[in-house]
Amino acid sequence: MALSFGRTLYNLTTRREADAPAARPARPAGEVLWLHAATEAAGRRMTQLAARLIEDLGVSILMTASFGTDAQQGSGPSGMINQPPPPDFAADTKAFLDYWRPDIIVFSDGEIRPEMLHLADERRIPSLLVDAREPYFIKEREGWYPGLMRSCLMTLRHVMAIDEAAVKSLRKAGAISVDLAGRMEEASAVLPYNEPERAALASLMHSRPVWLAAAVPKSEEAAVIAAHKSAIALSHRLLLILVPEDPQRAGPLAAELEQDHAWMVAQRNREETPEAEIEIFIPEDDAEMGLWYRLAPVTFLGGSLLGAGCNRNPMEAAALGSAIVFGQKSGRFGNVFGRLGAAVAARAIASPFDLAEALSDLLSPERAAKLAQSAWNVASEGADVTEQVCERIRRILDGNG
DSSP, rough: OOOOOHHHHEEEEETOOOOOOOOOOOOOOOOOOEESSSSSSHHHHHHHHHHHHHHHHHEEEEEEEETTTTGOOOOOSSEEEEEOOSSSSHHHHHHHHHHHHSEEEEEEEEEEEEEHHHHHHHOOOOOOEEEOOEEEOOOGOOOOOOOHHHHHHHHHHHEEESSHHHHHHHHHHHSSSSOOOOOOOSSOOOOOOOHHHHHHHHHHHHTEEEEEEEEEEGHHHHHHHHHHHHHHHHHOOOOEEEEEGGGGGGGHHHHHHHHTTOOOEGGGGGGGOTTTTTTTTEEEESTTTTHHHOOEEEEETTTTTSSSSSOEEEEEEEEHTOOEEESSSOOGHHHHHHHHHHHTTSOOSSHHHHHHHHHHTSSSHHHHHHHHHHHHHHHHHHHHHHHHHHHHHHHHHOOOO
């Protein structure tokens, strides 16, 4: 088949020999679906999709990622293989497809790999684009290639866009079958917990107002304690569950609060419990975060105010019904905070004073519940989208898609 001018130009921009064949695990028997994540955020959602496909369809999943797979090696559900994606050149792409022989390819975000898409189309391998936004060529191959974007998008069996703006952009660029779907759900943020332990602690707290400061670095401890001091003047039975970022900090922090500031403190690792007189309860580490989110109607996410960046995924608190307070340092969760902010589903603060003010405001059960409900809606909205993607893939495998 003659190559288009745009594709020819694309292939000529960086001519090279194919990489030496990489060591690869054996291809599993049966159907193999190749999922490619363009960004770290997309990677979390594609991992959730992989788990659903493995469970529902009994397929094997090959997962690649543009942002690097070193951290992913060995991660993910059983039945998922992590591999680096091939460079988008003809020889590398052919070798990759020859070896893995995927039954379906699912790309994410807006990343377009022209050689992969065209070779997949020539081999009649159905390709989908999910969590789709404005399309772009992979960063190392950016440039002007006449008609190439349109010809690439036309090879896609279906595109599922995140919003109306993405739908318009994709259609304008040349995609034919485009639906407004929304974002898929994140890899499960619902943390486990021990229900008898939760029930016992809830009973012990006697309906006291509770807030959680999660994964707090040393630089934020003073701000958290000051906010608690301010809020406890309004609600004298208020309990703070303070989880340090560094587990080794739990003991020294408890000693400082007791000896230097006369706080009534209980430590989880000493099997102490938050009795009625306890003002601050300090777990040693984050192993039981699912329990603390369930007990605390309000959560401040440590690291986001004076630290290096938010230390916990905000969707953990959102999925478990805890209202979220966070600073301006979103760290690697910027896209998540963006979604929460757009839905008015979290309280943003800019200073330690703001933390005290936000906490005092959210001591109102009605305000905290409204914020938590909005956050839960954001956390759960992607489940239906993931189901739509699974159903479309199921239909393609059955020959009806």
